[in-house]
Amino acid sequence: MSIKSFAAKLFAKKIYNDTQKWAQKPVETQQKVLEMLVAKAAQTNFGKDHHFEGIRSHADFAKHVPVRDYEDLKPYVEKVVKGQEDVLWPGKPLYFAKTSGTTSGAKYIPLTKESMPYHIEAARNAILHYVHETGKAQFVDGKMIFLQGSPELEEKNGIKFGRLSGIVAHFVPAYLQRNRMPSWETNCIDDWEQKVDAIVEETYNEDMSVISGIPSWVQMYFERLEKKGHKKVGEIFKNFSLFIYGGVNYEPYRAKFENLIGRKVDSIELFPASEGFFAYQDKQNAKGMLLLLNSGIFYEFIKADEFFNEHPKRYTIGEVELGINYVMIISTNAGLWGYNIGDTIQFTSTKPYRVIVSGRIKHYISAFGEHVIGKEVENALKEAMEGTDVRVNEFTVAPQINPDSGLPYHEWFIEFEKEPTDMNAFSLAIDKAMRKQNVYYDDLISGNILRTVVITKVGRNGFQEYMKSIGKLGGQNKLPRLSNDRKIADAL
Incomplete structure (x- = not known):
């Protein structure tokens, strides 16, 4: 040693x-x-x-x-x-x-x-x-x-x-x-x-x-x-x-x-x-x-589903619960006060307090009232890949509200390193995982408001080319996992 x-x-x-x-x-x-x-x-x-x-x-x-x-x-x-x-x-x-x-x-x-x-x-x-x-x-x-x-x-x-x-x-x-x-x-x-x-x-x-x-x-x-x-x-x-x-x-x-x-x-x-x-x-x-x-940051938390209310309750560390989606608010020794950083988190433990990042308060899909967040699409993809040799380079999800035919749907843009042998079965596996996590999405599928997930394949390095086209290739820039509009989808 x-x-x-x-x-x-x-x-x-x-x-x-x-x-x-x-x-x-x-x-x-x-x-x-x-x-x-x-x-x-x-x-x-x-x-x-x-x-x-x-x-x-x-x-x-x-x-x-x-x-x-x-x-x-x-x-x-x-x-x-x-x-x-x-x-x-x-x-x-x-x-x-x-x-x-x-x-x-x-x-x-x-x-x-x-x-x-x-x-x-x-x-x-x-x-x-x-x-x-x-x-x-x-x-x-x-x-x-x-x-x-x-x-x-x-x-x-x-x-x-x-x-x-x-x-x-x-x-x-x-x-x-x-x-x-x-x-x-x-x-x-x-x-x-x-x-x-x-x-x-x-x-x-x-x-x-x-x-x-x-x-x-x-x-x-x-x-x-x-x-x-x-x-x-x-x-x-x-x-x-x-x-x-x-x-x-x-x-x-x-x-x-x-x-x-x-x-x-x-x-x-x-x-x-x-x-x-x-x-x-x-x-x-x-x-x-x-x-x-203990790092010069005071934290407050607002339940994500109450965030856009007129006067949502601001919880402190001793009041939070496990598994709830919170918007994280910070006040810091750099002079940010009651500042919404835009991230949503969930607590996985309170002894000690541990968190996962569940998404962005502005990055969600609720075109039909489904309230889908980043953590849900990531988990759904992970679950669909389990037990397979499918490998994914990058992905993002957007709603398709006005399809040329049939019911609206969530469109998954995926750049595969190794594609599934049965794309239809893979899309159904994603859909099943989404329905299991999100009761609103499940209701929309079972009520024939939405049809199941549609996968659109993105060509090799397609996401890198997209990020390059908007001047955000590399560094700390990140592709949103999901959007409530089709700005990224249409560019892809």
Whole structure:
């Protein structure tokens, strides 16, 4: 055992013990976070506008601070972008994480000197929990890669901005710098396809042990490695033992990845965003990710089916229930207040609090009142694939309201790596799984309002070409699993 791996095990034990202290006192921990946030921001523009000096409880907070999305918070953010201080949080932010919005164009999410360390610590602690649980630490001696955006940053009014993953690249600990790949120059390549090709060339002969990134883009990297070497990724990288991912559910990709790698490797799921690092997988065999309650973020939860009501109830951590679809609302030490990040989650455990991401509040299908969410379509595909050798590269789902003939239906656009031998039976298997999960969908099928699922095959690299056509190939960009309109469907 190397000195580095031995040290990793010792450090992992400490971090695990530290985590248990707050995880065992979730309500108290969150109350302290709320009190800290309100006290710290009381003299900011936002704090004065929302009577922070009079807030003593969550009820007070919910009374004075409405739920907002980026559009609603934008007037405050624009002041910060112009260089004003003490607007949302004391002083100026260190960075803006620039993300692509929908109606708002570019979104600028502040990162402060208080919030930035938690992004780094959470990623580190996810790996250390894995080390503590499994005892596996040899991978720290190999090379590690995170497929990410360019670390080149711009500056506006004294504040640097860029993609979150590019900003984080500036905070890689010194003890990992020798292990980290690709090179800075390669990371700065803007064109995603050129970048992946350069990463393949740089890493092909290296001892890669940890690979991390959004599954859809790691898949492209693996495919090009296989094409170059004419062998499985697991043969090219004999010590590759840990895959770290976030952003999308891994399950639809698992069979494809295991085929590309040629063997199984352990994995760690993360739940990061520009707005905060919310959760990570702390146990290999436990469902869900540990919600980080001690990271400068106060969480509220609104039941998804009540979210669009005029005054929906805002639940705190001690009030949530298992298996319910919640919209997650955050207030943070980066100056986001009552902020709707757009993700829906479900709790899988309350001792400790673990969550899965079930979808996006704006990504659903309810063209006929069926209320289908992302988790349901992912589970349905996974169930249909079980016991078969079918492999899927990518998929998305949209309603077809006005078909040329027959009843309306849900259209599944699927790019197969290996097609089912009986496409009709496969579509019926998806439909059966959907009906089992969603009673509204089941009623629509049995009531002859909808017909069963229709699968439309997408050609090789069709989804990559679509993402390229809208300027969102690579990086942190993700394809929506489902849409309530046919914008993506028609483009495909």
